Every structure is written in C-alpha cells, then in structure tokens.
Amino acid sequence: MSARVTVATAYRVAAQLRRDHRTLALILVVPPALLTLFKYVFYYQPETFDRIGAPLIGLFPLVMMFLITSIAMLRERTTGTLERLMSMPLAKPDLLFGYGLAFAFVAAVQAGVTGAVAFGLLDVETAGPIWGVVALAIANAVLGMALGLFLSAFSTSEFQAVQFMPAFILPQLLLAGLFIPRDQMPELLERISDFLPFTYAYEALAKVAADDVDARFWFDVAVVVGCIVLALVLGALTLRRRTP
C-alpha cells in the first residue's frame, strides 16, 4: 500500500466527479430538496418531521454514495481501467481507500450544504451537536461507498446496478425505523432489521439528534464501522488480478 497511490486515486475520482457538473449538482441539490419535500409532506404532523429531519441529513449520503460508487466501479470494470490498474503496481487498498477518501470529502460537503438548509431554513432541530450529525453522515457515506463497491461486482450493466437501489437500499430504509419505529413493526420484520446495517446507521443518527448518546449509541457506531470494514474486505475480494 502506498499513500501516494491512495491520494492520487482519491484526486482522480474527485476530478472525474468535478467534470460531471450535473451529477455534482444532483449530489448537492437533491438532499436539501428532498428534505424540504419531507417537511411539507409532514406539514400536519410536524412531530414526525422533527423526529426524522436530522437523521435524514445523515442518511442521504449513504444512499447517494452507494449509487455513485456502484456505477463508478462498474465502469472501471467494464471499460478495462480496473484490469489495467490490476496489472500495475497498485495495491487493492490503494483503490478502496482512494475511493473512500474522495467520497468522504464529497459527503462532508453534501452534509454541510444539507445541514445548512435544514438547520437554517427548515427549522430542523437537533438536541445533540450538529457536528455529530455531519460526522455520522461521513461515516454513512463511506458505508454506502463500501457496499456499492462490493455489489458492483454482481452487476454486468448499469441497468442492473441501479436496480440494487430498490432491491437492496429501499427495504433497509423501510426497516430501519425511519418511517415506523422498529418496535411497532411485526416481530419478524424487527428481527430481520437487527441484521441490516441501515438500522444501526439510522439509530446512531436518531440518538445524536435526540442527544441520547449512551452505550447503545456507541454500539450502533461500532456496528456501522464493522459493516464498513466487512464491506471493504468483501469488496477487495471482488477485485481480481486474474479474470476468466
């Protein structure tokens, strides 16, 4: 592993994103716009928006970085650039951490912009520190990136890659406790949600927003970090020097 190659990779990934103005605009505009939509959809149930507003700031990066990474990595696989890198003196962690670094930076900007709109214009409230929400947003972005990287190995076209969003992300969002608290769901679904990373990502955010940082919060954070490491290891296994 080499810091030079990792940083060069992060810079390269960021340069590719910077070129794509529309994607960049979507990354920065969609989360605040959706948050605004949530606010007015729940206009007559302000207590619901108060509950989920702040956690949402930290969940957008998870979903978006998942999508962007799965497409970006699929492109690396299909255009031959991954094969070229694999035939060069590049260690797999250089590539993984390079992507992670670039997307963590983008997530920080995204969470910053979304947070500014949320706390400045939409009266989103958080009892806990705003930086805590932003820090979790970055961790979630890295989790989304790691999951996207891993799952990109299972799609052979961009059509398939985007289908992972409804197939893999949407059920997790529904089960995470965001829309309905988990203990109000049927027992079976609650047990299933125990095994999904989004559950812990959401719970950690909800606890920061409620300023309820207890042992369970640190457990949630540990699970998120563990999922990042696991997804990165699995992702590394899908980066093959030799292919059939």
Next chain:
Amino acid sequence: MTTIDAVIRIRELKVQRGEKLVLPGVSLTVNRGVVTGLLGPSGSGKTTLMRSIVGVQIVQGGDVEVLGQPAGTAELRRRVAYVTQAPSVYSDLTVRENLAYFASVLDAPSERIDETIAAVGLGPQQSLLNRNLSGGERSRASLAVALLGEPDVLVLDEPTVGLDPVLRRDLWAQFKSLAAAGKTVLVSTHVMDEAERCDELVLLREGQIVATGSPDGLLDQTGTDDLEAAFLALAEAS
C-alpha cells in the same frame, strides 16, 4: 540467438474460457531486442495469449514465465505494460490527467508525462477529455499510459488499428527503437502489412501456433511472395 534473449517463455499453456478451449497447449518463446508480431484472425486466441503473459488471465495449465518470473507476480507489474484492444483510459478525464494519474500509480517521474504525450503525438489534444477524442486518438492515449513506466516488456493488442498511415509508421518506428534498446515488444495484429514490419512472427490459428519465423523466412518456407498467401498456405497445411 542465446537463451538469455528469451524473455517470455510459455510452456504447454492451456486456457479455457467458458465452454471454449481457447488455448489447448501453446508453447512459445519471445525474445528481447526484436518486435514480435502475433498474427491471426480474430477469435484465434491472440488476446487470451497476451492476457496470460501479462498475468490477468486465469489459466488452466502450463507455465508462463516473464523475465525469469511467473507471469503476474508483483515485481513484473512494474516491468510489463499491457495495452488492451479497447482503450483503457478514463473517458471523463483529459489525456494529461489520465497520464498524471497512471504516472503516480507507476511512480514514473513527471517528465514522462510530456515525453509520452509527444511520443504518441497527442500534444495538441492533451487538454481534451478522452471522450471527445477520436477512436484512434483514444488508442494512442492508452498506448501512452503503457509507455509511461519505461517497461522492459510491452504487450500491445492491436495498438495501431484505425490510425492514419503516417502515425502508424511513426509508432512502428517507435516499437522498433524500443526493441533496439533491448526491450521486448509483442504486438498483435490481423493486418498483413503490419506483419511485414515485425522482426519475428507468430502465426496463431484456433489456439494453435501454425508457424513462427521472420517474415522473409515464412515467405521462403512457403514459396509465396506475400504474407497473406504465406498465411493461407500455412493454415491449410496445418
């Protein structure tokens, strides 16, 4: 020719891709100091053979040794460069940005970026995004990446397809001068007039090596006066 010159040694290489046995047991040596052309119709196994030499192909049997080491080992990743048929460069970066990135990966000095841009004649296009380049320009950008690290072994899969004749001549002159400097250059082609420029030829058909030798040697052997006819004669005899 002494054995020291044999840089690539392949013994009984067997590669299966899906249902198809692409290479049933190929043995071949490729020497340094010359341009070796791998000639054969598409589907004959040229790309699979090249991928095996670079060490990115899963193989079912046999040995592939490059510079005295098994193909694909970590040290060889610095010394062997590979250009795939489809240009493997980032289409959303400029030529220069692509080269700067790969130069970092290869730890090549930054002067190499300018040198390789000049070598493939992309000076005027260096600030254009790859996706805005013509097909030929993109292949040259991909070739430039391979030249960055001053590799000892260059494996080029149809690098001059679709290029204008002047440029093609210049690139072949470069392959020659790299070979003259002691590098090993293996180039695949299915174009006969390119085959004439090679010092050594390997004729591949349906995964089997039909003949090897210099272009003149093959013409003598078959009693023909052009390589197309020589190839046909050898293919029919096999």
